[in-house]
Amino acid sequence: MLYHMIAFLAGFVIDLCVGDPYWLPHPIRWIGSLIQQLEKWLYRKQSAFARGFILVILTLLITVTVASSVLVCAYWIHPYAGIVVESIMTYYILATKCLKKESMKVCHALEKNDTEAARYAVSMIVGRDTAELDETGIAKAAIETVAENASDGVIAPMLFTALGGPVLGFFYKAVNTMDSMIGYKNDRYLHFGTAAARLDDILNFIPSRICALFFVICAALNHETSGRNAWKIFRRDRYRHKSPNSAQTESACAGALNIQLAGPASYFGKMVDKPTIGDAIRPVEYADIRRVNRLMLQVAFFNEILCLSVMMLIWWL
Template structure:
Protein backbone atom coordinates (compact mmCIF):
# COMPACT_ATOMS: atom_id res chain seq x y z
CA UNK A 1 0.00 0.00 0.00
CA UNK A 2 2.79 2.45 0.91
CA UNK A 3 4.53 1.98 -2.43
CA UNK A 4 1.34 3.00 -4.23
CA UNK A 5 1.14 6.29 -2.35
CA UNK A 6 4.87 6.91 -2.89
CA UNK A 7 4.51 6.33 -6.62
CA UNK A 8 1.56 8.70 -6.88
CA UNK A 9 3.48 11.28 -4.84
CA UNK A 10 6.50 11.12 -7.17
CA UNK A 11 4.22 11.78 -10.15
CA UNK A 12 2.38 14.60 -8.37
CA UNK A 13 5.68 16.14 -7.27
CA UNK A 14 6.98 16.07 -10.83
CA UNK A 15 3.79 17.67 -12.18
CA UNK A 16 3.79 20.42 -9.52
CA UNK A 17 7.44 21.18 -10.24
CA UNK A 18 6.69 21.49 -13.95
CA UNK A 19 3.80 23.85 -13.28
CA UNK A 20 5.05 26.18 -10.55
CA UNK A 21 8.71 25.34 -9.97
CA UNK A 22 10.12 26.98 -6.84
CA UNK A 23 8.04 30.07 -6.03
CA UNK A 24 9.95 32.72 -4.09
CA UNK A 25 8.97 33.08 -0.46
CA UNK A 26 7.39 29.63 -0.16
CA UNK A 27 8.89 27.46 2.63
CA UNK A 28 11.36 25.09 1.00
CA UNK A 29 12.85 21.91 2.42
CA UNK A 30 16.21 22.36 0.65
CA UNK A 31 16.58 25.79 2.28
CA UNK A 32 16.13 24.06 5.63
CA UNK A 33 18.81 21.56 4.63
CA UNK A 34 21.13 24.49 3.96
CA UNK A 35 20.39 26.11 7.33
CA UNK A 36 21.05 22.81 9.09
CA UNK A 37 24.38 22.42 7.28
CA UNK A 38 25.37 25.98 8.25
CA UNK A 39 24.40 25.31 11.87
CA UNK A 40 26.63 22.26 12.16
CA UNK A 41 29.43 23.98 10.23
CA UNK A 42 29.42 26.85 12.71
CA UNK A 43 29.67 24.42 15.62
CA UNK A 44 32.14 21.93 14.15
CA UNK A 45 34.54 23.90 11.96
CA UNK A 46 36.55 25.02 14.98
CA UNK A 47 37.74 21.46 15.62
CA UNK A 48 41.45 20.90 15.04
CA UNK A 49 40.95 17.82 12.87
CA UNK A 50 38.99 19.23 9.95
CA UNK A 51 38.39 15.85 8.28
CA UNK A 52 36.81 14.42 11.42
CA UNK A 53 34.78 17.61 11.84
CA UNK A 54 33.53 17.33 8.27
CA UNK A 55 32.61 13.68 8.74
CA UNK A 56 30.66 14.56 11.88
CA UNK A 57 28.84 17.28 9.96
CA UNK A 58 27.81 14.75 7.32
CA UNK A 59 26.53 12.30 9.95
CA UNK A 60 24.67 14.87 12.06
CA UNK A 61 23.15 16.58 9.04
CA UNK A 62 21.95 13.33 7.46
CA UNK A 63 20.41 12.13 10.72
CA UNK A 64 18.63 15.46 11.22
CA UNK A 65 17.50 16.13 7.66
CA UNK A 66 16.25 12.62 6.97
CA UNK A 67 15.11 11.86 10.51
CA UNK A 68 12.76 14.83 10.83
CA UNK A 69 10.92 14.15 7.52
CA UNK A 70 10.76 10.45 8.44
CA UNK A 71 9.02 11.23 11.73
CA UNK A 72 6.64 13.69 10.06
CA UNK A 73 5.74 11.18 7.34
CA UNK A 74 5.29 8.36 9.89
CA UNK A 75 2.91 10.49 11.94
CA UNK A 76 1.04 11.56 8.80
CA UNK A 77 0.63 7.93 7.71
CA UNK A 78 -0.73 7.04 11.15
CA UNK A 79 -3.25 9.89 10.98
CA UNK A 80 -4.35 9.41 7.38
CA UNK A 81 -2.86 8.00 4.16
CA UNK A 82 -4.30 11.06 2.40
CA UNK A 83 -2.28 13.37 4.67
CA UNK A 84 0.78 11.22 4.02
CA UNK A 85 0.23 11.57 0.26
CA UNK A 86 0.01 15.35 0.52
CA UNK A 87 3.23 15.70 2.53
CA UNK A 88 5.10 13.10 0.46
CA UNK A 89 4.06 14.91 -2.73
CA UNK A 90 5.21 18.29 -1.41
CA UNK A 91 8.61 16.89 -0.48
CA UNK A 92 9.02 15.18 -3.87
CA UNK A 93 8.08 18.44 -5.60
CA UNK A 94 10.64 20.48 -3.64
CA UNK A 95 13.44 18.00 -4.30
CA UNK A 96 13.11 18.48 -8.07
CA UNK A 97 14.41 21.43 -10.06
CA UNK A 98 13.25 21.01 -13.65
CA UNK A 99 11.35 24.26 -13.98
CA UNK A 100 13.63 26.36 -11.78
CA UNK A 101 16.67 25.23 -13.77
CA UNK A 102 14.87 26.09 -16.98
CA UNK A 103 13.66 29.46 -15.66
CA UNK A 104 16.99 30.59 -14.22
CA UNK A 105 18.97 29.66 -17.33
CA UNK A 106 16.28 31.31 -19.49
CA UNK A 107 17.01 34.56 -17.65
CA UNK A 108 20.57 34.29 -18.90
CA UNK A 109 19.27 33.77 -22.44
CA UNK A 110 16.95 36.78 -22.13
CA UNK A 111 19.76 39.05 -20.93
CA UNK A 112 22.06 37.85 -23.70
CA UNK A 113 19.38 38.61 -26.28
CA UNK A 114 17.94 41.83 -24.90
CA UNK A 115 20.22 43.05 -22.13
CA UNK A 116 23.86 44.00 -21.72
CA UNK A 117 26.99 41.98 -21.05
CA UNK A 118 26.87 43.19 -17.46
CA UNK A 119 23.25 42.13 -16.95
CA UNK A 120 24.09 38.76 -18.54
CA UNK A 121 26.93 38.34 -16.07
CA UNK A 122 24.59 39.16 -13.21
CA UNK A 123 22.13 36.53 -14.46
CA UNK A 124 24.77 33.79 -14.82
CA UNK A 125 26.16 34.65 -11.39
CA UNK A 126 22.87 33.39 -9.91
CA UNK A 127 23.41 29.85 -11.15
CA UNK A 128 27.19 29.24 -11.29
CA UNK A 129 30.06 29.48 -8.85
CA UNK A 130 32.66 30.84 -11.25
CA UNK A 131 33.68 34.51 -11.46
CA UNK A 132 31.16 36.17 -13.83
CA UNK A 133 33.41 39.20 -14.41
CA UNK A 134 35.88 36.92 -16.18
CA UNK A 135 33.26 35.71 -18.67
CA UNK A 136 32.63 37.11 -22.12
CA UNK A 137 29.44 36.34 -24.05
CA UNK A 138 30.73 32.94 -25.18
CA UNK A 139 31.77 32.07 -21.65
CA UNK A 140 28.36 33.03 -20.29
CA UNK A 141 26.55 30.84 -22.83
CA UNK A 142 28.83 27.89 -22.10
CA UNK A 143 28.41 28.33 -18.34
CA UNK A 144 24.62 28.30 -18.69
CA UNK A 145 24.61 25.18 -20.87
CA UNK A 146 27.06 23.38 -18.57
CA UNK A 147 24.82 24.21 -15.60
CA UNK A 148 21.78 22.79 -17.38
CA UNK A 149 23.75 19.68 -18.34
CA UNK A 150 25.17 19.03 -14.86
CA UNK A 151 21.92 19.77 -13.07
CA UNK A 152 19.89 17.60 -15.40
CA UNK A 153 21.57 14.89 -13.34
CA UNK A 154 22.02 16.58 -9.93
CA UNK A 155 18.68 18.38 -9.86
CA UNK A 156 16.47 15.96 -11.75
CA UNK A 157 17.76 12.47 -12.55
CA UNK A 158 19.54 11.76 -9.25
CA UNK A 159 16.68 12.91 -6.97
CA UNK A 160 14.24 10.86 -9.07
CA UNK A 161 16.61 7.87 -8.93
CA UNK A 162 16.64 7.90 -5.13
CA UNK A 163 12.92 8.65 -4.92
CA UNK A 164 12.36 5.57 -7.07
CA UNK A 165 14.28 3.55 -4.47
CA UNK A 166 13.00 5.08 -1.24
CA UNK A 167 10.28 7.61 -1.95
CA UNK A 168 10.62 11.13 -0.57
CA UNK A 169 13.05 9.99 2.14
CA UNK A 170 15.36 8.49 -0.47
CA UNK A 171 15.24 11.80 -2.31
CA UNK A 172 15.93 13.70 0.92
CA UNK A 173 19.00 11.57 1.65
CA UNK A 174 20.44 12.36 -1.76
CA UNK A 175 19.53 16.05 -1.75
CA UNK A 176 21.05 16.60 1.69
CA UNK A 177 24.36 15.17 0.49
CA UNK A 178 24.21 17.15 -2.75
CA UNK A 179 23.49 20.35 -0.82
CA UNK A 180 26.41 19.69 1.51
CA UNK A 181 28.68 19.24 -1.48
CA UNK A 182 27.48 22.52 -3.03
CA UNK A 183 28.12 24.37 0.23
CA UNK A 184 31.34 22.87 1.60
CA UNK A 185 32.64 20.50 -1.07
CA UNK A 186 35.18 22.94 -2.51
CA UNK A 187 38.87 22.17 -2.95
CA UNK A 188 40.03 25.48 -1.51
CA UNK A 189 42.00 26.26 1.62
CA UNK A 190 38.92 26.46 3.83
CA UNK A 191 37.10 23.31 2.72
CA UNK A 192 39.73 20.96 1.25
CA UNK A 193 39.67 18.83 4.42
CA UNK A 194 36.42 19.90 6.08
CA UNK A 195 34.33 19.25 2.97
CA UNK A 196 36.11 16.06 1.91
CA UNK A 197 33.56 13.61 3.35
CA UNK A 198 30.62 15.48 1.82
CA UNK A 199 32.31 15.70 -1.60
CA UNK A 200 33.28 12.03 -1.66
CA UNK A 201 29.80 10.89 -0.60
CA UNK A 202 28.24 13.13 -3.27
CA UNK A 203 30.52 11.57 -5.89
CA UNK A 204 29.46 8.11 -4.75
CA UNK A 205 25.73 8.85 -4.76
CA UNK A 206 25.91 10.47 -8.20
CA UNK A 207 27.98 7.73 -9.81
CA UNK A 208 25.10 5.62 -11.13
CA UNK A 209 22.49 8.39 -11.68
CA UNK A 210 24.87 10.54 -13.75
CA UNK A 211 25.61 7.67 -16.11
CA UNK A 212 21.97 6.65 -16.39
CA UNK A 213 21.11 10.30 -17.02
CA UNK A 214 23.71 10.54 -19.78
CA UNK A 215 22.11 7.62 -21.60
CA UNK A 216 18.65 9.14 -21.25
CA UNK A 217 20.02 12.45 -22.54
CA UNK A 218 21.32 10.74 -25.66
CA UNK A 219 17.84 9.32 -26.24
CA UNK A 220 16.39 12.78 -25.58
CA UNK A 221 18.74 14.25 -28.18
CA UNK A 222 17.45 11.75 -30.71
CA UNK A 223 13.81 12.54 -29.89
CA UNK A 224 14.49 16.27 -30.31
CA UNK A 225 16.31 15.72 -33.63
CA UNK A 226 19.64 16.87 -32.24
CA UNK A 227 22.88 15.03 -32.97
CA UNK A 228 22.40 11.88 -30.88
CA UNK A 229 25.17 10.02 -32.69
CA UNK A 230 27.73 12.72 -31.92
CA UNK A 231 26.36 12.95 -28.36
CA UNK A 232 27.12 9.25 -27.90
CA UNK A 233 30.57 9.47 -29.47
CA UNK A 234 31.61 12.55 -27.48
CA UNK A 235 30.25 10.93 -24.32
CA UNK A 236 32.42 7.85 -24.87
CA UNK A 237 35.48 9.95 -25.69
CA UNK A 238 35.29 12.90 -23.28
CA UNK A 239 33.24 11.83 -20.25
CA UNK A 240 36.35 11.10 -18.15
CA UNK A 241 38.12 14.37 -18.98
CA UNK A 242 36.15 16.38 -16.40
CA UNK A 243 37.60 16.87 -12.91
CA UNK A 244 34.34 15.53 -11.51
CA UNK A 245 33.79 11.80 -12.09
CA UNK A 246 30.11 12.54 -12.73
CA UNK A 247 29.62 16.02 -14.21
CA UNK A 248 31.61 15.08 -17.31
CA UNK A 249 29.05 12.41 -18.16
CA UNK A 250 26.19 14.80 -18.89
CA UNK A 251 28.29 17.74 -20.06
CA UNK A 252 29.95 15.57 -22.70
CA UNK A 253 26.55 14.40 -23.96
CA UNK A 254 25.26 17.96 -24.12
CA UNK A 255 28.34 19.18 -26.00
CA UNK A 256 27.99 16.39 -28.54
CA UNK A 257 24.24 16.79 -28.98
CA UNK A 258 24.59 20.52 -29.68
CA UNK A 259 27.74 20.17 -31.77
CA UNK A 260 29.71 22.62 -29.63
CA UNK A 261 32.65 22.64 -27.25
CA UNK A 262 32.10 23.08 -23.53
CA UNK A 263 34.25 23.33 -20.40
CA UNK A 264 37.81 24.63 -20.70
CA UNK A 265 39.61 26.91 -18.21
CA UNK A 266 37.41 28.79 -15.73
CA UNK A 267 37.95 31.30 -12.94
CA UNK A 268 36.67 30.46 -9.45
CA UNK A 269 37.13 32.75 -6.44
CA UNK A 270 39.83 34.71 -8.26
CA UNK A 271 41.82 31.63 -9.31
CA UNK A 272 42.08 30.17 -12.81
CA UNK A 273 41.24 26.46 -12.84
CA UNK A 274 42.64 24.52 -15.78
CA UNK A 275 40.03 22.27 -17.40
CA UNK A 276 40.10 20.19 -20.59
CA UNK A 277 37.48 20.89 -23.24
CA UNK A 278 34.54 18.59 -23.90
CA UNK A 279 33.11 18.16 -27.38
CA UNK A 280 34.24 19.46 -30.75
CA UNK A 281 34.61 23.10 -31.75
CA UNK A 282 32.46 22.71 -34.87
CA UNK A 283 30.85 26.12 -34.64
CA UNK A 284 30.60 29.13 -32.30
CA UNK A 285 28.14 28.73 -29.43
CA UNK A 286 24.95 30.77 -29.67
CA UNK A 287 22.55 31.97 -26.99
CA UNK A 288 19.85 29.81 -28.63
CA UNK A 289 21.90 26.77 -27.59
CA UNK A 290 20.62 27.41 -24.08
CA UNK A 291 17.08 26.82 -25.33
CA UNK A 292 18.22 23.65 -27.09
CA UNK A 293 19.68 22.41 -23.82
CA UNK A 294 16.23 22.88 -22.28
CA UNK A 295 14.78 20.43 -24.80
CA UNK A 296 17.18 17.76 -23.60
CA UNK A 297 16.46 18.65 -19.95
CA UNK A 298 12.67 18.45 -20.36
CA UNK A 299 12.68 15.26 -22.42
CA UNK A 300 15.16 13.53 -20.12
CA UNK A 301 13.03 14.34 -17.07
CA UNK A 302 9.91 13.02 -18.79
CA UNK A 303 11.62 9.80 -19.90
CA UNK A 304 12.92 9.14 -16.39
CA UNK A 305 9.57 9.75 -14.71
CA UNK A 306 7.88 7.41 -17.21
CA UNK A 307 10.48 4.74 -16.47
CA UNK A 308 10.00 5.09 -12.72
CA UNK A 309 6.22 4.81 -13.05
CA UNK A 310 6.49 1.70 -15.23
CA UNK A 311 8.96 0.00 -12.88
CA UNK A 312 6.96 0.81 -9.76
CA UNK A 313 3.69 -0.32 -11.35
CA UNK A 314 5.36 -3.60 -12.29
CA UNK A 315 6.54 -4.02 -8.69
CA UNK A 316 3.04 -3.32 -7.38
CA UNK A 317 1.34 -5.84 -9.62
CA UNK A 318 3.98 -8.59 -9.76
Protein backbone atom coordinates (compact mmCIF):
# COMPACT_ATOMS: atom_id res chain seq x y z
CA MET A 1 0.00 0.00 0.00
CA LEU A 2 2.86 2.38 0.80
CA TYR A 3 4.47 1.73 -2.59
CA HIS A 4 1.09 2.23 -4.26
CA MET A 5 0.55 5.56 -2.51
CA ILE A 6 3.99 6.83 -3.50
CA ALA A 7 3.45 5.81 -7.13
CA PHE A 8 -0.08 7.22 -7.16
CA LEU A 9 1.14 10.64 -6.02
CA ALA A 10 4.21 10.58 -8.27
CA GLY A 11 2.14 9.69 -11.35
CA PHE A 12 -0.22 12.58 -10.66
CA VAL A 13 2.66 15.04 -10.26
CA ILE A 14 4.37 13.80 -13.45
CA ASP A 15 1.12 14.24 -15.37
CA LEU A 16 0.73 17.81 -14.12
CA CYS A 17 4.33 18.66 -15.04
CA VAL A 18 4.82 16.75 -18.30
CA GLY A 19 1.41 16.14 -19.84
CA ASP A 20 1.37 14.08 -23.03
CA PRO A 21 4.14 15.24 -25.41
CA TYR A 22 3.34 14.24 -29.00
CA TRP A 23 6.75 12.65 -29.48
CA LEU A 24 6.42 10.37 -26.47
CA PRO A 25 5.06 6.84 -27.12
CA HIS A 26 1.76 6.39 -25.31
CA PRO A 27 0.07 3.12 -24.22
CA ILE A 28 -3.39 4.54 -24.91
CA ARG A 29 -2.45 5.01 -28.57
CA TRP A 30 -1.27 1.40 -28.57
CA ILE A 31 -4.64 0.33 -27.18
CA GLY A 32 -6.31 2.38 -29.92
CA SER A 33 -4.22 0.59 -32.57
CA LEU A 34 -5.17 -2.75 -31.02
CA ILE A 35 -8.86 -1.84 -31.22
CA GLN A 36 -8.46 -0.83 -34.89
CA GLN A 37 -6.80 -4.14 -35.75
CA LEU A 38 -9.42 -6.17 -33.89
CA GLU A 39 -12.18 -4.21 -35.61
CA LYS A 40 -10.72 -5.02 -39.05
CA TRP A 41 -10.64 -8.68 -38.10
CA LEU A 42 -14.02 -8.94 -36.36
CA TYR A 43 -16.36 -6.41 -37.98
CA ARG A 44 -19.31 -7.82 -39.91
CA LYS A 45 -22.88 -6.58 -40.22
CA GLN A 46 -24.06 -10.07 -39.31
CA SER A 47 -23.92 -10.86 -35.57
CA ALA A 48 -22.54 -7.36 -35.00
CA PHE A 49 -23.33 -7.27 -31.27
CA ALA A 50 -21.64 -10.62 -30.58
CA ARG A 51 -18.57 -9.62 -32.59
CA GLY A 52 -18.38 -6.29 -30.78
CA PHE A 53 -18.62 -8.15 -27.47
CA ILE A 54 -15.69 -10.37 -28.52
CA LEU A 55 -13.68 -7.24 -29.39
CA VAL A 56 -14.32 -5.88 -25.88
CA ILE A 57 -13.23 -9.14 -24.22
CA LEU A 58 -10.06 -9.48 -26.31
CA THR A 59 -9.08 -5.83 -25.84
CA LEU A 60 -9.51 -6.00 -22.07
CA LEU A 61 -7.78 -9.39 -21.79
CA ILE A 62 -4.72 -8.20 -23.73
CA THR A 63 -4.59 -4.86 -21.90
CA VAL A 64 -4.83 -6.38 -18.43
CA THR A 65 -2.33 -9.15 -19.26
CA VAL A 66 0.29 -6.73 -20.56
CA ALA A 67 -0.21 -4.17 -17.75
CA SER A 68 -0.07 -6.77 -14.97
CA SER A 69 2.95 -8.51 -16.52
CA VAL A 70 4.91 -5.26 -16.72
CA LEU A 71 4.02 -4.30 -13.14
CA VAL A 72 4.74 -7.74 -11.63
CA CYS A 73 8.09 -7.97 -13.44
CA ALA A 74 9.11 -4.51 -12.23
CA TYR A 75 8.35 -5.29 -8.60
CA TRP A 76 10.03 -8.69 -8.95
CA ILE A 77 13.24 -6.95 -10.06
CA HIS A 78 13.19 -4.56 -7.09
CA PRO A 79 10.56 -2.63 -5.09
CA TYR A 80 12.09 0.67 -6.19
CA ALA A 81 11.88 -0.42 -9.83
CA GLY A 82 8.25 -1.31 -9.19
CA ILE A 83 7.53 2.13 -7.76
CA VAL A 84 9.14 3.83 -10.75
CA VAL A 85 7.23 1.70 -13.28
CA GLU A 86 3.94 2.07 -11.39
CA SER A 87 4.45 5.84 -11.26
CA ILE A 88 5.00 5.98 -15.02
CA MET A 89 1.98 3.77 -15.66
CA THR A 90 -0.17 5.99 -13.44
CA TYR A 91 1.10 9.05 -15.30
CA TYR A 92 0.05 7.52 -18.61
CA ILE A 93 -3.44 6.80 -17.28
CA LEU A 94 -4.16 10.42 -16.30
CA ALA A 95 -4.78 13.31 -18.72
CA THR A 96 -5.09 16.39 -16.52
CA LYS A 97 -2.49 18.63 -18.14
CA CYS A 98 -3.32 17.42 -21.65
CA LEU A 99 -6.99 18.35 -21.20
CA LYS A 100 -6.06 21.81 -19.94
CA LYS A 101 -3.42 22.37 -22.63
CA GLU A 102 -5.61 21.38 -25.58
CA SER A 103 -8.66 23.34 -24.41
CA MET A 104 -6.55 26.42 -23.63
CA LYS A 105 -5.37 26.44 -27.26
CA VAL A 106 -8.99 27.32 -28.08
CA CYS A 107 -9.01 30.07 -25.46
CA HIS A 108 -5.73 31.59 -26.72
CA ALA A 109 -6.97 31.62 -30.33
CA LEU A 110 -10.21 33.34 -29.30
CA GLU A 111 -8.24 35.90 -27.30
CA LYS A 112 -6.43 36.79 -30.53
CA ASN A 113 -9.76 36.94 -32.45
CA ASP A 114 -8.46 34.12 -34.67
CA THR A 115 -11.73 32.26 -35.22
CA GLU A 116 -10.33 29.81 -37.78
CA ALA A 117 -7.51 28.78 -35.46
CA ALA A 118 -10.03 28.39 -32.64
CA ARG A 119 -12.27 26.22 -34.83
CA TYR A 120 -9.31 24.02 -35.71
CA ALA A 121 -8.20 23.75 -32.08
CA VAL A 122 -11.66 22.81 -30.86
CA SER A 123 -12.09 20.29 -33.70
CA MET A 124 -9.17 18.36 -32.16
CA ILE A 125 -11.03 17.79 -28.89
CA VAL A 126 -14.71 17.47 -29.83
CA GLY A 127 -16.73 15.09 -31.98
CA ARG A 128 -19.18 17.62 -33.41
CA ASP A 129 -18.85 19.57 -36.67
CA THR A 130 -17.00 22.83 -36.05
CA ALA A 131 -16.80 24.51 -39.46
CA GLU A 132 -19.86 26.71 -38.86
CA LEU A 133 -19.38 27.47 -35.17
CA ASP A 134 -19.19 31.11 -34.13
CA GLU A 135 -17.04 32.29 -31.20
CA THR A 136 -19.74 31.49 -28.66
CA GLY A 137 -20.27 28.02 -30.11
CA ILE A 138 -16.54 27.36 -30.09
CA ALA A 139 -16.21 28.42 -26.46
CA LYS A 140 -19.22 26.31 -25.44
CA ALA A 141 -17.80 23.25 -27.18
CA ALA A 142 -14.48 23.64 -25.37
CA ILE A 143 -16.17 24.15 -21.98
CA GLU A 144 -18.38 21.09 -22.45
CA THR A 145 -15.36 18.99 -23.39
CA VAL A 146 -13.44 20.02 -20.28
CA ALA A 147 -16.50 19.37 -18.11
CA GLU A 148 -17.15 15.90 -19.54
CA ASN A 149 -13.51 14.83 -19.76
CA ALA A 150 -12.81 15.99 -16.23
CA SER A 151 -14.62 12.79 -15.33
CA ASP A 152 -13.51 10.51 -18.20
CA GLY A 153 -9.90 11.67 -18.38
CA VAL A 154 -9.09 12.65 -14.80
CA ILE A 155 -11.42 11.61 -11.98
CA ALA A 156 -12.58 8.19 -13.20
CA PRO A 157 -9.11 6.88 -14.15
CA MET A 158 -7.75 8.29 -10.88
CA LEU A 159 -10.42 6.49 -8.85
CA PHE A 160 -9.92 3.17 -10.65
CA THR A 161 -6.13 3.45 -10.31
CA ALA A 162 -6.45 4.23 -6.60
CA LEU A 163 -8.75 1.23 -6.20
CA GLY A 164 -6.84 -1.37 -8.22
CA GLY A 165 -3.53 0.15 -9.27
CA PRO A 166 -2.45 0.74 -12.88
CA VAL A 167 -3.91 -2.60 -14.00
CA LEU A 168 -7.45 -1.49 -13.15
CA GLY A 169 -6.59 1.99 -14.40
CA PHE A 170 -5.62 0.65 -17.82
CA PHE A 171 -8.72 -1.56 -17.77
CA TYR A 172 -10.81 1.59 -17.46
CA LYS A 173 -8.82 3.45 -20.14
CA ALA A 174 -9.26 0.54 -22.56
CA VAL A 175 -13.04 0.64 -22.05
CA ASN A 176 -13.11 4.42 -22.44
CA THR A 177 -10.99 4.24 -25.61
CA MET A 178 -13.27 1.59 -27.11
CA ASP A 179 -16.29 3.76 -26.39
CA SER A 180 -14.65 6.78 -28.07
CA MET A 181 -13.78 4.69 -31.15
CA ILE A 182 -16.74 2.35 -31.68
CA GLY A 183 -19.40 3.56 -29.24
CA TYR A 184 -21.31 5.63 -31.81
CA LYS A 185 -24.99 5.16 -32.66
CA ASN A 186 -24.55 5.24 -36.43
CA ASP A 187 -25.07 2.64 -39.14
CA ARG A 188 -21.67 1.03 -38.62
CA TYR A 189 -21.47 0.90 -34.84
CA LEU A 190 -25.10 0.86 -33.67
CA HIS A 191 -24.84 -2.84 -32.71
CA PHE A 192 -21.11 -3.52 -33.00
CA GLY A 193 -20.23 -0.87 -30.42
CA THR A 194 -23.10 -1.51 -28.01
CA ALA A 195 -21.10 -3.65 -25.56
CA ALA A 196 -18.29 -1.09 -25.36
CA ALA A 197 -20.71 1.82 -24.90
CA ARG A 198 -22.74 0.07 -22.19
CA LEU A 199 -19.65 -1.00 -20.26
CA ASP A 200 -18.34 2.57 -20.41
CA ASP A 201 -21.67 3.83 -19.04
CA ILE A 202 -21.46 1.35 -16.16
CA LEU A 203 -17.86 2.19 -15.24
CA ASN A 204 -18.50 5.95 -15.37
CA PHE A 205 -21.77 5.90 -13.44
CA ILE A 206 -20.29 6.56 -9.99
CA PRO A 207 -17.17 8.58 -11.02
CA SER A 208 -19.21 11.06 -13.07
CA ARG A 209 -21.42 11.81 -10.08
CA ILE A 210 -18.46 12.11 -7.73
CA CYS A 211 -16.80 14.48 -10.20
CA ALA A 212 -19.94 16.59 -10.45
CA LEU A 213 -20.17 16.90 -6.66
CA PHE A 214 -16.51 17.93 -6.53
CA PHE A 215 -17.29 20.64 -9.11
CA VAL A 216 -20.08 21.91 -6.86
CA ILE A 217 -17.76 21.99 -3.84
CA CYS A 218 -14.93 23.71 -5.72
CA ALA A 219 -17.36 26.21 -7.28
CA ALA A 220 -18.41 27.23 -3.77
CA LEU A 221 -14.77 27.94 -2.88
CA ASN A 222 -14.17 30.35 -5.79
CA HIS A 223 -15.29 33.96 -6.00
CA GLU A 224 -15.88 33.71 -9.78
CA THR A 225 -18.20 30.72 -9.57
CA SER A 226 -21.41 29.84 -7.76
CA GLY A 227 -21.63 26.69 -5.68
CA ARG A 228 -25.30 27.32 -4.95
CA ASN A 229 -26.23 27.57 -8.63
CA ALA A 230 -23.97 24.62 -9.50
CA TRP A 231 -25.95 22.46 -7.05
CA LYS A 232 -29.26 23.78 -8.35
CA ILE A 233 -28.50 23.10 -12.02
CA PHE A 234 -26.86 19.76 -11.22
CA ARG A 235 -30.02 18.54 -9.50
CA ARG A 236 -32.27 19.85 -12.28
CA ASP A 237 -30.33 19.11 -15.50
CA ARG A 238 -28.04 16.17 -14.76
CA TYR A 239 -30.10 13.80 -16.91
CA ARG A 240 -30.53 16.10 -19.94
CA HIS A 241 -28.37 13.92 -22.15
CA LYS A 242 -28.71 10.58 -23.91
CA SER A 243 -25.76 9.35 -21.89
CA PRO A 244 -26.57 8.72 -18.20
CA ASN A 245 -23.24 10.30 -17.24
CA SER A 246 -22.26 13.16 -19.56
CA ALA A 247 -24.70 15.75 -18.23
CA GLN A 248 -23.66 15.13 -14.62
CA THR A 249 -20.49 17.21 -14.86
CA GLU A 250 -21.78 19.51 -17.62
CA SER A 251 -24.74 20.56 -15.48
CA ALA A 252 -22.52 21.27 -12.47
CA CYS A 253 -20.16 23.34 -14.63
CA ALA A 254 -22.95 25.25 -16.34
CA GLY A 255 -24.42 26.13 -12.96
CA ALA A 256 -21.05 27.05 -11.50
CA LEU A 257 -20.33 29.46 -14.38
CA ASN A 258 -23.92 30.81 -14.60
CA ILE A 259 -24.10 29.94 -18.31
CA GLN A 260 -26.08 27.69 -20.61
CA LEU A 261 -24.40 24.76 -22.36
CA ALA A 262 -25.39 22.01 -24.82
CA GLY A 263 -28.35 22.57 -27.16
CA PRO A 264 -28.58 21.59 -30.86
CA ALA A 265 -25.28 20.58 -32.51
CA SER A 266 -24.17 19.14 -35.84
CA TYR A 267 -22.56 15.71 -36.02
CA PHE A 268 -21.29 14.25 -39.31
CA GLY A 269 -23.35 16.80 -41.24
CA LYS A 270 -26.59 16.06 -39.38
CA MET A 271 -28.13 18.45 -36.85
CA VAL A 272 -28.94 16.77 -33.55
CA ASP A 273 -31.53 18.43 -31.31
CA LYS A 274 -30.02 18.21 -27.82
CA PRO A 275 -31.61 19.82 -24.75
CA THR A 276 -29.91 22.80 -23.15
CA ILE A 277 -28.17 22.53 -19.79
CA GLY A 278 -28.12 25.43 -17.34
CA ASP A 279 -29.60 28.93 -17.47
CA ALA A 280 -28.29 31.74 -19.66
CA ILE A 281 -27.77 34.09 -16.72
CA ARG A 282 -24.97 35.68 -18.73
CA PRO A 283 -23.46 35.08 -22.21
CA VAL A 284 -20.76 32.46 -22.70
CA GLU A 285 -17.32 34.02 -23.21
CA TYR A 286 -13.88 32.62 -23.99
CA ALA A 287 -12.71 33.44 -20.46
CA ASP A 288 -15.05 30.68 -19.28
CA ILE A 289 -12.63 28.15 -20.79
CA ARG A 290 -10.01 29.40 -18.37
CA ARG A 291 -12.50 29.31 -15.50
CA VAL A 292 -13.63 25.74 -16.17
CA ASN A 293 -10.00 24.61 -16.40
CA ARG A 294 -9.30 26.21 -13.05
CA LEU A 295 -12.23 24.30 -11.59
CA MET A 296 -11.07 21.08 -13.27
CA LEU A 297 -7.60 21.38 -11.71
CA GLN A 298 -9.08 22.05 -8.27
CA VAL A 299 -11.33 19.00 -8.66
CA ALA A 300 -8.30 16.89 -9.65
CA PHE A 301 -6.35 18.03 -6.56
CA PHE A 302 -9.38 17.48 -4.35
CA ASN A 303 -9.81 13.94 -5.66
CA GLU A 304 -6.08 13.15 -5.37
CA ILE A 305 -6.05 14.23 -1.72
CA LEU A 306 -9.21 12.25 -0.99
CA CYS A 307 -7.84 9.08 -2.61
CA LEU A 308 -4.52 9.37 -0.77
CA SER A 309 -6.32 10.00 2.52
CA VAL A 310 -8.43 6.86 2.11
CA MET A 311 -5.40 4.78 1.12
CA MET A 312 -3.44 6.12 4.08
CA LEU A 313 -6.30 5.27 6.43
CA ILE A 314 -6.45 1.72 5.06
CA TRP A 315 -2.66 1.40 5.41
CA TRP A 316 -2.75 2.52 9.03
CA LEU A 317 -5.59 0.14 9.87
